[in-house]
Amino acid sequence: MQFFANINIKPLEPSISYRDKIVLTGSCFTEHIGNFLIESKFNALQNPNGILFDPQSVASSLLSYIENKAYAENDLFYLNEAWNSWQHHSRFSNIDKEACLNAINNSQQQAHAFLKHADWLIITLGSAFTYKLVQGSAFYVEPNEVANCHKAPAQNFIKHLNTIEEIITTFDTVIHRLFYFNPKLKIIFTISPVRHLRDGVVDNNRSKARLIEAVHHLVNKFDKLYYFPAYELVIDVLRDYRFYDVDLAHPNYAATQFVLDKFSETCFSQSTKELVEEIKKIVIAKKHKPFNSQSSLHKKFLQQQLEKAKDILQRHPYLNLEEEIKYFSKG
Incomplete structure (x- = not known):
């Protein structure tokens, strides 16, 4: 049984990209x-x-x-x-x-x-x-x-x-x-x-x-x-x-x-959607509130996220991840 009316949305051409x-x-x-x-x-x-x-x-x-x-x-x-x-x-x-x-x-x-x-x-x-x-x-x-x-x-x-x-x-x-x-x-x-x-x-x-x-x-x-x-x-x-x-x-x-x-x-585009998901994880990680900000576990978490942010930036240097990199560098 169908509970929603179908709506046909044509894909945007050209699509929006991170360079825009x-x-x-x-x-x-x-x-x-x-x-x-x-x-x-x-x-x-x-x-x-x-x-x-x-x-x-x-x-x-x-x-x-x-x-x-x-x-x-x-x-x-x-x-x-x-x-x-x-x-x-x-x-x-x-x-x-x-x-x-x-x-x-x-x-x-x-x-x-x-x-x-x-x-x-x-x-x-x-x-x-x-x-x-x-x-x-x-x-x-x-x-x-x-x-x-x-x-x-x-x-x-x-x-x-x-x-x-x-x-x-x-x-x-x-x-x-x-x-x-x-x-x-x-x-x-x-x-x-x-x-x-x-x-x-x-x-x-x-x-x-x-x-x-x-x-x-x-x-x-x-x-x-x-x-x-x-x-x-x-x-x-x-x-x-x-x-x-x-x-x-x-x-x-x-x-x-x-x-x-x-x-x-x-x-x-598919590549943009994939990059959105990658960045979403970085943004969510920045919002994480640690129980103990001085713990080795939290410092390891920050280091891991820093590496991920730097990897994204290396592949996509036109992005602005300055806040995230600054935050994760605290570790």
Whole structure:
């Protein structure tokens, strides 16, 4: 008896390798993929603006990286005893204006330099809803689209459900700019399986449907664009509330791992998958907490892991295992 609907995911061609540079941007599910890649020692940069959910915010952030935009003091606003940016996640917010601005601009410069030479850009869209500042509100600025509302009072915003045409038009321009900026860049689109229940079940489904339709239009139109079905793997294959967290909105650990396993299976070559497993053992070994750090047994363990890390580095000198080698050298 078959308990899961089959889903045919074409292997990514060309596949992602350890020699590649990868930029990730978008919703909170982006960070599941990004954290997996970073912990597996891929050369990856994730969410330079912090978490972004809607197409307009993602597109605007990508254009700002291309242009190496420098943010100024008048791009910030003061709310809840902190300086914030409408275009950035609250992880950039700070009680000190200069510290906030420095963090934003340092991230901008890093993103500009990294994207210029990146091999892959992974975009995860979460919602087709955007928020715009109401003209006449105390916070009103131009452009008035915001990526993060920073818990400002609701009366300051207009909520807008982007049409399929608006999403396509927005990304059409950005993709042309991206390919001109970095001709070797390849792009993977995914739709986040996180359910935006605050929009209501009906509007959440309308939102996801528009994202899916727009993304498939773009993938069919452009070369070097690909689609990975993270949304479908959770919603249509797993299809059960036991794969969600207690909020019934976020996929739980089991569901996330299922998606990441499928990502590895379809986006990596066999040699890359084997190297991921080797590195995973080294990373786990580094997290090992010894009962007695001075024991001969633990020192032997460190020496063994050091030799394994050095062996991997000798075979793959482009990897960054500096932290692991430093840790294991303590023995």
